[in-house]
Amino acid sequence: MKIQSLGYILVETKDLSAWDHYGQEVCGFMKHPDFSNEEKLCLKIDHEPFRFIVQNGPEEKFILAGLELGDASALNDAKKIFDELNINYQQLSADDLFTRQITDGISFNDPAGNLIELYHGRLNDERKFSSPKGISGFVTKDLGFGHVVYAALNIEETHDFYINVLGFGDSDIMNLQMSPNPEDPKMKLYFMHCDNKRHHTVAIMQSPTPPSGLVHTMVEVKTIDEVGEALDRAINNDIHISSSLGRHMNDKMVSFYMQTPGGFDLEFGYDGDQPDWSKHQTTSSPAPSYWGHVFTPPPAE
């Protein structure tokens, strides 16, 4: 299976206006005027119709990620593989296809329970991206819109599924000592790429799934100033800064993390590495970052 990129994520909220403010005023995303209404907010960051779909619902929660396939035959091949392996999947409804602005797709759960969609044929959008905060553009196109990081307690089974069923490749594997006692077990993280040059499109970490449903997602801008300006806007809007600025060791991203209204984090970065996979050897980074990335939990409510 050749997955091309991360295409979109879908989030549920009790407070669409909080996401509206966060998306436009903090992140500098564009609210799509044709698809957003009282039921949902569609946030556009590039040439595609939108990358974030935020829908009214009973919880503050990440719901799913959509992964793009090249065409209808790639989707048919994926269904055949799932059939052969007895993996359950559902056909997306006409309503779902319209909401996502895609031609066709299916949904399924990975072994950790994360809901994923595979689709092809994102529809064209006539509207040009224009950031309400003057961001010159996000780094997307063939790279997809960014990455998602899931938690998985059954990490080996989940990793095996991404590698051997979905066709991802290992970019970097970390084993982190999270406690001061070296006798304590280490936490494993797998960073995986699909058929584009983004260092990782999906990562999984060995921990229980957080109540928000996702560890973090990531968007990438083109300049360090646009990262710094987003950090200023987050602070000025009383958004919890989950991690200070830092540079990651594996994908070289300079970024900070902030809490979204959905409770999961958004990594806002620039300068992500784009390895040549034909020459890449899977690395094993000894630490998450060269410098920075000091994490601070949100204040207790």
Ligand SMILES: [Fe+2]
């Ligand atoms: Fe990340």
